[in-house]
Amino acid sequence: MAKQYDVLFRLLLLGDSGVGKTCLLCRFTDNEFHPSHISTIGVDFKMKTLLIDGIKVRIQIWDTAGQERYQTITKQYYRRAQGIFLVYDITSERSFQHIMKWASDVDEYAPEKVQKILVGNKSDEVEKRQVATAQGIKLATAYGMDFFETSAFTNHNITETFTRLAEQVLAANKRDLDLLRISINDEINLAALEEEEGLRECAGGDQDKSCWC
C-alpha cells in the first residue's frame, strides 16, 4: 500500500561564511550550481520531499548567514531545528577550526535531541586542500557524528548527506512519528463525515425539505 503519511522536519545549515552552505542547498533542491559567492544575509529556506523507508519525509532546509556579526540572531533559529549540518570548507583550515565553536553553539541553543552531521565541502578542490579527510573523520568521531566530504560543484555526496541526516532525524523521532503522521484518506473521510452530520442537523432543524443538499 502506498503510505500517505507526511512528516515534516527542519534541517539547518551552519558554518562559516563562504563554505558553500547555499550551494549545497541549491544543488540538493534544484540541482543547480552557481559558482559566484553571494553572501546569504538572512535566513532562507527550501522544501524537499524524500522517501525514506516508505515514509514520505518533507524537509525544510534552512540556510543561514554564516557571517559572524549575524550569529547572535541566527542562533535563535537553532531551537526550531531537528537536524543540523555543520559545514566547513576543506580548503580552509580556519573554517574547520571554527566547527568547534559552531558545535558548542549548537549544544547551547539547539534542542537536546537534535541530530548533527559534519560536512567538509568543496572536495573537488584537491589542490587547495588544507584539511585532510582523516582530520574530518577524527573530529566527527569525537563528536559522535557522521561525516561526509561533499562537492556542490561536482554533485558529490550531496543527496547522500541530506538523506543521511534526514534518516537520522527520522530514527531519532521514531517514537513520536506516529503522532506526526497524517493519513490523508482518514482526513477526507472525517471531513465527509462531518459534512454529512452538519447536513443532517440542518435538515432536522429546517422545514424546507428541498434543502440545499
Add this chain to the structure above:
Amino acid sequence: MDQSAAISKTLENEENCTIVSFILVFLFVFRLVTSQVEVKIFIYKNRRMAITAEDVSLEDIIPISFDFAVAEGELLSCGSDITVRMSYQQEELNFKLPFGSHSRLFLSELNRAWSGKSYNNIKKVCKSPAVVPNFEWINKYQKNSKSLGVGKQVPAPLGTPLNKLSQQRKTGLFFIPEMTTCVHQFSQGITSREDRDELVRSSSHTPSNKAQILAMPQFGLRDNLIRCELLKNEEQYTYLEDFSFFLGTYNVNGQTPKESLRPWLSCTLNPPDVYCVGFQELDLSKEAFFFNDTPKEPEWTKAVSEALHPDATYALVKLVRLVGIMLILYVKKEHAEFISDVEAESVGTGIMGRMGNKGAVAIRFHFHNSNICVVNSHLAAHIEEYERRNQDFKDICARMEFHQLDNSRPPFTIIKHDVVFWIGDLNYRISNLDVKDVKELISKKDFEALHNYDQLKRQIDEEAVFVGFVEGEINFQPTYKYDTGSDTWDTSEKCRVPAWCDRILWKGKNITQQHYQSHMALKISDHKPVSSLLVTGRINSETYKKTFEEIVRNIDKLENECIPSVTLSKQEFHFKDVKYMQHQAETLTLYNDGQVPCQFEFIQKPNESTYCKSWLTANPHKGFIAQGGSVDIELEVFVNHMTAPNLNSGKEQIEDILVLHLERGKDYFISVSGNYLPSCYGTSLRLLCLMREPIHDMPPGTIETLTNGNDMNAENPLAIPKELWMMVDHLFRHAIKQEDIFQQPGLRSDFAEIRDCLDTGMPDSLPGSNHSVAEALLLFLDALPEPVVPYSFYQQCLDCCSNASHCEKVISMLPQCHQNVFNYLTAFLRELLKHTANNRLDVNILSTIFASLILKPPTKQDFAEKRKTQEFFYYFLNPESSTAQTSV
C-alpha cells in the same frame, strides 16, 4: 454546499458581480463581488443557512477606501482559524475565518483590492481630483435591504455600525459579509456563472493560493497532485504483458485426486508467474463441515504442487480454506521477494448466512506496485436461486475485510484493490432454454447463442452483480454437470441442464486474457476444471521510481518557487556623522520578485522589546507587496535625549541589525551602522564640568573614561559647564529685553548651528536668533541624563515645597556642579524678571517652564506634583515671596 446563489439573487445583475470567494463558518459567509472600480464589503445577516434571497438581509456595507485597513492575525497552527481585523474610520471589526482555501482566496482578494486601492488606483483618482469613488450604485442595495430585512428594519448608514456588529456577533447572530473588488476585466458584463468561474480561475491570485494549499498536508493536495501526475505519465513506467497469472477453478465434488492435474495446471507453453488455484466441494463430509478439518487439504495441495508447470520452481505463498472452498497461491521463486502484505480471509454465506458450505476465501497481497486480491467463491446452488447468488456476491464483498499492519487504518476490502481476480463455482445456470435446445447449441458449438441464456451474463448486463468486473469470451462447453469419470452429461434422475458454473472474472487495469478454457481431460468430478491465463501490466519499479521522483521534484520546485521572496535595494546602511536631534533617512526598496504576493514585517530579535534600537525607525515597518510590486521603506535615524546619553558616552554605537520577515518566507538581515558625533546634549553636568575642551576635541575614549569616574582633572573642574555658560551669557548679553523670550520657538537650522558651535569650539557669540538660543538652552536642560535637581532629590523637593528655607536647604545638599548650575540659572532668571516690561515674562511663566526641566521626576508626573514643583521653583525666582514666607 453553496449559499452564494442566495446572495446573488439580492444583487443587481448589471453590477457584473463575480463571486470570487465564498466561505462558510458558523454561517459567516464572505464573498467578493466586483463592480467597476469601486470596492466594498457587504455584510449580510441571516437567520439560517441561506437558501433563498429571503434568508439574508444586508447588514452593512464597508467601502474599501483610503481609511480602510485589514490585518491578518498570526496563524497559530496549521488548521486553526485565521483571525482578521478590519478597520474602517474609527470602527474595528474582528472576526475569524475558517482555515482553508476559501478563506485564503477571500483574504488574498481583499488584500488585492486593498493594496490596489492604495497603490494603483490612487494615481487614477489623483489625476482628476473631482472623481472620488462615490459608490452610488450601493444605494439601491440599501433600499433593497429594507425589503429583505428580516432581523433589521433600517439599513445602517455607511460605516457607522461596525461596533454594533461585533456585539451581535458575540450574541451568536450570523452575518454574511460580502465584498466587492475592483477587477477591471470583470466590468464588461459577465452574465453566466460559468464565465465568472472561468474568470475566477484565470485571475492572478490562483498561484498564491495553490502554493499555500500545497503546503497544507491535511488537504492531501500534494499527494493527489502526485497521483495525478503519475497517472498522466503511466506509459513511461508501465510494461504491458509482463506478469502472467494462472487462475484455475475446479469443483471436485468431494473426490480425491486420482489423476494428475497437469492437463489443467500445466496447459500453458511457458510457466506462469503466479498460480491461483481454487477448489470447491473439496470435502463434502460432515467432519469437514462441522470441524473444518479434512485430510483432503494436503492431498489436493500435493496434487497441485506436482502439477505446476515443470519449467519453473514455485513457492507456496498462502493457502486458505473454508470447509470445501480452498485457494492456493504459488509464485515463481524469483518473484517471491516482491510479494508482501499477504493476508487471507474467508466469508461463509451458507446456512444462516454464515456456514462455510457456501461462501468465499480470498488472499490479498502486494506485488510490485499493485495490491492484488484473489477470491475463490462457491455461491448458492439451484437454477432459480440466481438472486441468492447475487446476494452472496454482495455479502462477500461487504464482509471480506483484510486487516492492515497499521491498526489505526480501516481494513482493506476486496474492491479497494488495484487488481481483483474472482474465480469459483459461481453456480449461475443456463435458464429459459430446454435441455434439448441447450445440448443442441452445445453440439453446434454455438456458445455465443448459448451464452445469452447464461444467468451470470444476464445479471452482469443488468448490473445486478459483478459490477466493474470483466469476463473473457466463453469458447468452451459448459463445465457442469457430467457423470463422474466421463464426458457424458448428467444422466441422473434430475438430468441437470448443462451450465457454465465455473467461471473466472477480473477487475483492474492493464489486464489481458491469454486463454480461458475448460479441461475435459479431467474426469474425477461432475465438474470440469476451468483455467485462464491473465497477463497484467506490471510497473517497472526503476522507471516508476524515476517518474515519481521527477514529479516530486517538480512539485517541490513549484513549492519553492512559491515561497515569498523579495529583493532588497541594499542590505547595509551607513549613516555618516549622526548628530543629536538631526534626522537622517535612507530609502530601502523592497521589490517582490517572487511568484506570490507577500506580507513583510520587521520582527523583534530575541531579548529585545522592539524590532530596532530606539534611535532608529523603519517606516512602514510592515505591509503588503503585490507580485511584481515594490515598496519604499524609510530607515530613519534620530537621536533624542533618551538615546543620546549612551551614545555620547560610547556605551552604545549606531549599530543595529533589522530582521525583515516575509510571512511564510525567508528572513533578511539589514545592517544599520553609523558614526555618532558626541554632543554636550545628553551629556551629564558632571562630565561637562570636567571637560575644558569642546566635546569634539576630546581624544577618543576620554568620555568613556570620565564616565567611569577615572578623571584626571577631577581636582579642577569647571564651576558650571562652559556650554551652559555660553548660552546663558549670550542670552544675558543679547536677549534680556527680548520680547517673548523663552516663549517663541526657535529655528531648527539655528539649533543645528548652535549645537555644532557648542560641540566644536568656543566662539565669542553663538549663531542664530535669540529665540533659537533660548530654545537651545531649554533643550540642553531637557537632554541632561540627570536633571539639574537630580532624581534622588525630587521627592525631597516636593515634600518641602511649602517652606522656602527647607527648599534652599535641599539645594545646598546637591552635588557641587548641580548646585552651581541651579544657582546660576535661577540668578539669570531673576535677572530676566527685572525686565518684565520688555520681555513680558513673569514668575509664573518661568517657573512653569523651568520647573519642568530642572525638577523632573524619574517617572510620570501627575498634576498635583507638577504644581508642587512649580511652587518649589517659585521661591527661587521671587526672593520677596520667599523672604515673606520665611519671615512668617
